Amino acid sequence: MRNSQSVKHRSSHATEKEFGGTLGATCIPIFLPLTVLYLLSVCRSPEASVLKWPPVLPSYLWDPTAFKLLLGWVALHAFLYMLPVGKVSEGLVLRDGTRLKYPINGFHALCITVLLLMLLLSLGAPLGYLFELLVPLAVCSIGTSYLLSFYLYIRSFWAPNHALAVGGNTGNPLYDFFMGRELNPRIGNFDLKYFCELRPGLIGWVVVNFGMLMKEVELRDSPSLAMILINLFQLLYVADALWNEEAVLTTMDIVHDGFGFMLAFGDLAWVPFTYSLQAAFLVVHPQSLSALGAAVIIGLNGVGYYIFRKSNSQKNQFRRDPTHPSVSKLETIATATGKRLLVSGWWGLVRHPNYLGDLLMALAWTLPCGFSHLLPYFYVVYFTILLIHREARDERQCRTKYGLAWETYCGRVPYRIFPYIY
Template sequence: MKPTQKKSHSAEREFGGTLGATCIPVFLPLTVLYLLCVCRSPAASVLQWPPLLPPASQLWDPLALLLILGWVVFQSFLYLLPMGKVSEGLVLRDGSRLKYPINGFSALCISAGLFAVLLWLGMPLGSLFELMLPLAVCAIGVSFLLSLYLYIRSFWASAPALALGGNTGNPLYDFFMGRELNPRIGVFDLKYFCELRPGLIGWVVVNLGMLMKEVELRDSPSLAMILVNIFQLLYVADALWNEEAVLTTMDIVHDGFGFMLAFGDLAWVPFVYSLQAAFLVIHPQTLTPLKATAIVALNGVGYFIFRRSNSQKNQFRRDPTHPSVAKLETIATATGKRLLVSGWWGLVRHPNYLGDLLMALAWSLPCGFSHLLPYFYVVYFTILLIHREARDERQCRAKYGLAWDTYCRRVPFRIFPYIY
């Protein structure tokens, strides 16, 4: 069979076009390594000049490669286990619907059981702190190799299997965005697997390693470290418990699987999202009961908004006649779908993003106010969600036309009520 030759489907380029697709794969991996170095330094200053440069000996360890590959293989095994239900994704351009195993929460529970056994056996999980840099280097390397494989194999994919935004004919841009929408090896969906399994559950494992390192150094974990671990474990558990909802997200429905998602899933999530826990190992913080209560309340409010708004949207998509959503006001579109203009989605266009950002702030507050580093995640996530909202806005306007303009007049605020 010969590789398929496809013309560009879209002249619009995102993420800075070719320039962004060239620079981002260079600067984002360097950013991950730089942040990890800063977090381990006594000053923990992101503005330090000259910037911290780790010796080469700290960037490579064969054990790190074995751990990364072993972890991916283990999560692949759990993905293929016949547990949980199987759900169908949205209808593709060729009219078909792919099937997906919904067993991510089971994978999280089995992984938790494995690490409970390892702790009982006395495995030094705190050593993950010393391996953070080589682990990140290996994860970055794996994401590059996976992206190269995905780009090459996409030339054997049929036209309906290609992502509209990643099939421009520009090799650098298409490598970054991903040419193929749902690359699979048999029934194994590579994008769906990477989206929720090795990186997301790996984030929890890294946090646990940081907690155990603090136990080694100070005999017990601090309240700040416990809160960070609990908050982020709740977030991951929620994502996996509601795994079916990811089938309607932009990542699965619209974006191809290329470097952008592969690097984000395998390297950025586990090693940048865990910065607060890594920071607390070297820079312990003391929380008063009052401060801890306020932080827990903030995270609770954020989680409540995030979960209730997402649940309302997912229920409406699955069954708009359900009693919990049947009385919500909607706007009809030319596509036959209806847009919610009441309930959570009448407050702002993306109430789930508002909840996400409140939780992000709650994860950083246990680290105090003496350093900027723990708040990198809040700043980054704000920029990410504003950019993501803008991408969603363009797609919805192109899809729904005048109905979307009517919706925007009814719901003028995007993320923050009365602000943005």
């Protein structure tokens, strides 16, 4: 009874809706899917102009081959998710005092996927055909995210109160459909949100990139240096995320956000089809890259990755074991919750050093596309806006959770992402 009252009490105060409230929750599910199709269509056009309107859509938006590929892809990764390999970790304590268990085998799934790609390549499979199927695959993924979101919304009414996400349990159907009512929807032990977060879309991004590389091979006999760099940079990013998969259990997506259209669409459609725009752009608009230019870009990506990985590792190590020699001497601030906030090391430089590393890598992924078109820079602009928005969400939650201790921390670490700038 106490948990039920707690949910109701917190929901009644959730009047400060995010993402533009009801208006945003109504418009975003319409305009974001259209944005994906628009960007892919522009990417395939000879001009690649984001200012040309209306865009020239492909002659077909639906292809049964794309639907079969998507169905088989999701089924493959659902099977790999359930394999008894890797370890099993517990998530954070839920409101009812329990912890859910999660299989940590995403890196295994990535390795198996790469091996399957190499096998298909050796058998002469036309992997470059993925370029022709990009728009139909995106259409199928968008449709799947809608169907999954409707399923998640309907099933949430059978979930117990303590299993609902506070931010998605407002009583407004449009907003709750968008944000997600249920925090950790599961079919048996199969966690739907956790599966979608790191598997079909994220690994699918790597496969789409490789398909673009193979299409370039078909057209020009060999991949360009720009295409190789983008494939390698983004493969490293995905591999890192899956190698450190356990860290996702403490992220806002898993701990705070319900599973609704926002995450379902982001995981299944937005990530694989907008994060791969640079590779798709290079198929139609090849770019030459000098050795010096490549070295500078590799260096930028290396610096970004170093900041991103070191700061995240420091935070995760401190959360797991604050007495570990690598973090035990770092300065901290005590909070009323019993937790301590780091105010030295990477987290004494800015409040979100991992975001700084993320943005440097995002720029490195875009620079191989040159400066003749705006389209490849969509990712950098979007990602900057996303991280600033996410930082603002983090700020509100931490201020509510830690109170005076957070104010003290902000006084000690005034810059949010960019040192001496923001």
